[in-house]
Amino acid sequence: NAGVMQNPRHLVRRRGQEARLRCSPMKGHSHVYWYRQLPEEGLKFMVYLQKENIIDESGMPKERFSAEFPKEGPSILRIQQVVRGDSAAYFCASSPPLWAEMNTEAFFGQGTRLTVV
Amino acid sequence: AQKITQTQPGMFVQEKEAVTLDCTYDTSDPSYGLFWYKQPSSGEMIFLIYQGSYDQQNATEGRYSLNFQKARKSANLVISASQLGDSAMYFCAIGYSTLTFGKGTMLLVSP
Numbered sequence: 001n002a003g004v005m006q007n008p009r010h011l012v013r014r015r016g017q018e019a020r021l022r023c024s025p026m027k028g029h030s031h032v033y034w035y036r037q038l039p040e041e042g043l044k045f046m047v048y049l050q051k052e053n054i055i056d057e058s059g060m061p062k063e064r065f066s067a068e069f070p071k072e073g074p075s076i077l078r079i080q081q082v083v084r085g086d087s088a089a090y091f092c093a094s095s096p097p098l099w100a101e102m103n104t105e106a107f108f109g110q111g112t113r114l115t116v117v
Numbered sequence: 118a119q120k121i122t123q124t125q126p127g128m129f130v131q132e133k134e135a136v137t138l139d140c141t142y143d144t145s146d147p148s149y150g151l152f153w154y155k156q157p158s159s160g161e162m163i164f165l166i167y168q169g170s171y172d173q174q175n176a177t178e179g180r181y182s183l184n185f186q187k188a189r190k191s192a193n194l195v196i197s198a199s200q201l202g203d204s205a206m207y208f209c210a211i212g213y214s215t216l217t218f219g220k221g222t223m224l225l226v227s228p
Contacts, residue, residue, distance in 0.1 A: 033215060041220060042218035042221050043208070043210075044218070045215045055214075059215075095214070106164065106216060111162070
């Protein structure tokens with residue numbers, strides 16, 4: 001799981017600023033998943049992306065949140081005009097492309113801890 | 118929709134003993150995977166073990182084994198010979214591609 005790289009590890013933003021979280025998947029993986037963990041809770045799915053394509057964004061808040069996974073470069077989770085309630089740990093996972101079968105290996109990055117002050 | 122229930126907020130075990138962490142699930146999908154993760158105080162999510170819904174045998178990975186009872190919709194994690202380093206939060210999850218997590222069980226291992 002060390003192969004999924006997230007940065008920054010910690011991010012502090014003032015209310016109203018923008019937060020950009022980056023995720024580089026494991027080598028050979030072209031699917032990326034973002035999850036959010038609020039204090040004292042489990043992870044909640046936000047969005048699932050392939051390169052240049054959003055597969056499932058059913059867990060994304062309707063406003064202020066967006067995600068992309070460009071052809072080149074890391075996946076970005078962007079939060080505009082952050083509020084205190086956005087403070088959480090944001091995790092990224094990646095998986096290989098060839099599983100019309102199931103995802104049997106869901107390795108996570110170390111997470112980005114966003115604090116909104 | 119899928120749901121995971123972990124009924125034990127906290128568990129205590131002595132070093133070298135075995136411990137079982139409970140997980141029950143609900144899903145309407147015919148095919149799914151069950152996962153366990155460990156989250157130590159440092160915060161990272163460490164993948165422990167996976168069980169496919171059609172796997173005939175219970176999954177094992179070192180000291181971790183998954184007691185999978187499909188009819189009961191349970192996927193309990195068994196940790197044998199607990200170590201102090203096993204103290205952490207443990208999360209059960211279900212999914213096909215995206216995962217649904219439970220609220221977790223805090224395990225404390227005492228000397």
